[in-house]
Amino acid sequence: MTQTQDATSPQSCATAGSDVAEAPVTVHVTGFEHFDRASFITPWDAVRLLPEIIELAGSSATLTRELLPAASNGASAASRNAIERLRPDVVVHVGLQTQKMAPERTPRNDAAVCISGDIGFQASGEDSVSGEMPQCRAAWTTAALAGRLRAAGLPVTYTAGAEQYAEMATNYAALDAVSDMAEGSRPVVGLVHVPDQEIMSSPTVAEVLRAFIVELADVVRRRRAAVAGLGRLSVPRGNRALRVGLTGGIGSGKSTVAGLLAARDAHIVDADVIAREVVEPGTPGFDAIIAAFGAELLTADGALDRALLAERVFNDPDARGTLEAIMLPQVAQTAAQRMEAAAPGGVAVYDVPLLVEEGMEDLFDCVMVVETPRALRLARLQRRGLTREDAESRIASQAGDEERRQVADIVLLNNGTREDLADGVEWLWTNRIAVN
Numbered sequence: 001m002t003q004t005q006d007a008t009s010p011q012s013c014a015t016a017g018s019d020v021a022e023a024p025v026t027v028h029v030t031g032f033e034h035f036d037r038a039s040f041i042t043p044w045d046a047v048r049l050l051p052e053i054i055e056l057a058g059s060s061a062t063l064t065r066e067l068l069p070a071a072s073n074g075a076s077a078a079s080r081n082a083i084e085r086l087r088p089d090v091v092v093h094v095g096l097q098t099q100k101m102a103p104e105r106t107p108r109n110d111a112a113v114c115i116s117g118d119i120g121f122q123a124s125g126e127d128s129v130s131g132e133m134p135q136c137r138a139a140w141t142t143a144a145l146a147g148r149l150r151a152a153g154l155p156v157t158y159t160a161g162a163e164q165y166a167e168m169a170t171n172y173a174a175l176d177a178v179s180d181m182a183e184g185s186r187p188v189v190g191l192v193h194v195p196d197q198e199i200m201s202s203p204t205v206a207e208v209l210r211a212f213i214v215e216l217a218d219v220v221r222r223r224r225a226a227v228a229g230l231g232r233l234s235v236p237r238g239n240r241a242l243r244v245g246l247t248g249g250i251g252s253g254k255s256t257v258a259g260l261l262a263a264r265d266a267h268i269v270d271a272d273v274i275a276r277e278v279v280e281p282g283t284p285g286f287d288a289i290i291a292a293f294g295a296e297l298l299t300a301d302g303a304l305d306r307a308l309l310a311e312r313v314f315n316d317p318d319a320r321g322t323l324e325a326i327m328l329p330q331v332a333q334t335a336a337q338r339m340e341a342a343a344p345g346g347v348a349v350y351d352v353p354l355l356v357e358e359g360m361e362d363l364f365d366c367v368m369v370v371e372t373p374r375a376l377r378l379a380r381l382q383r384r385g386l387t388r389e390d391a392e393s394r395i396a397s398q399a400g401d402e403e404r405r406q407v408a409d410i411v412l413l414n415n416g417t418r419e420d421l422a423d424g425v426e427w428l429w430t431n432r433i434a435v436n
């Protein structure tokens with residue numbers, strides 16, 4: 001039979017819950033002093049315009065500010081120093097946008113957005129940073145936050161990231177500093193590139209920064225609520241759609257649950273659907289995959305041979321990593337835009353198999369995990385045409401039930417009939433989703 005289960009017990013923790021939700025969030029924001037050309041000062045101008053206290057739904061963020069030297073060594077040291085001294089919940093580095101942008105997709109808890117406007121300025125000399133870029137992976141956080149700011153009408157583009165110059169040195173110093181800290185006490189690190197004030201006024205940039213800080217502070221609040229065992233749903237979200245992350249292992253029944261939620265007017269975004277769109281023939285994703293895996297992946301009619309690609313990637317973690325590095329940032333970018341299209345007060349659901357693997361949990365107000373015994377999943381996948389071996393290798397490529405449970409606010413056990421599942425979703429909708 002189907003059972004629904006809260007990962008937490010909100011009623012018994014009501015008092016502690018309000019303490020956690022209302023606790024202020026500390027934010028350290030830095031901006032750069034002038035580079036070698038005096039007019040390029042927007043970062044610090046905008047940072048100075050930020051209020052000392054930013055209102056959050058049911059809480060507040062308190063800001064400290066710091067002017068960083070433009071030289072990379074000085075900026076890195078100052079950044080590291082501030083993190084170690086202040087131990088803020090959030091660090092935001094604001095730097096100048098250059099025309100050269102390269103992927104910023106670190107696996108750590110950072111987020112980078114770029115305010116549109118290309119000023120064609122390129123830092124040089126001691127501003128450059130040598131050494132390896134941190135390990136690259138999908139930047140869901142980046143894409144999601146940029147999507148949210150854009151949905152709020154702010155002039156933000158998602159950028160794949162920044163070149164290696166002073167600002168990146170600062171950001172990497174911050175990431176290095178936080179990765180030395182114990183898990184759980186690490187600040188969320190955000191990076192913003194802003195255009196010169198001739199392109200965008202400092203008050204507009206400050207407004208984008210404010211919204212960015214609200215989103216990062218809410219990531220912190222949801223993480224706190226989850227760690228305290230209260231569930232992310234306990235954090236007030238203000239007047240926007242409820243963001244639900246729906247996940248589960250392959251064949252667990254996510255799409256079936258998404259269908260049941262759609263019947264209640266939830267706005268559904270499906271990662272697997274987007275993952276097909278971004279590799280249609282003629283897309284940059286398609287070209288990148290052929291360049292990485294070879295033309296033998298083409299079918300007779302010029303499309304991607306998905307079965308052959310599946311055979312390659314689900315038996316070879318390196319190949320899977322290559323495919324994910326190409327696809328996941330694009331999937332994230334589209335998904336974030338679609339999630340934010342949900343009306344305020346509505347429910348937006350992201351049906352995504354790799355929520356846990358990609359560390360997306362704290363971006364959602366609620367993480368719903370569908371769990372089904374392995375034997376049932378194997379049987380369902382074989383009915384769908386996968387061989388037992390293929391089904392096993394896909395399951396082995398994903399996180400396990402225990403890892404998904406660790407991040408769940410709600411676990412939905414799909415071990416009964418479809419009617420049982422529908423009853424479980426009905427209960428959850430009425431008692432957990434609709435009441436929020």
Ligand SMILES: CC(C)(COP(=O)(O)OP(=O)(O)OC[C@H]1O[C@@H](n2cnc3c(N)ncnc32)[C@H](O)[C@@H]1O)[C@@H](O)C(=O)NCCC(=O)NCCS
Binds near residue numbers: 249251331352353398
């Ligand atoms: C390898 C591909 C071409 C196989 O296509 P196919 O049509 O057989 O499967 P489909 O895309 O419908 O995915 C079915 C299921 O496989 C599992 N799966 C897909 N990609 C992955 C992955 N990278 N890691 C683990 N499981 C995966 C998911 O549970 C998914 O629901 C395709 O899965 C793909 O492009 N994967 C890479 C993109 C990706 O990681 N997508 C996950 C959602 S963002």
Ligand SMILES: Nc1ncnc2c1ncn2[C@@H]1O[C@H](COP(=O)(O)OP(=O)(O)OP(=O)(O)O)[C@@H](O)[C@H]1O
Binds near residue numbers: 250380
């Ligand atoms: N309770 C159930 N009883 C019988 N069949 C079910 C049940 N739940 C789901 N199914 C079937 O199992 C299969 C897998 O379900 P579904 O497609 O919803 O899973 P999924 O988690 O979205 O899979 P994927 O990871 O491949 O996207 C489907 O054919 C679905 O109709």
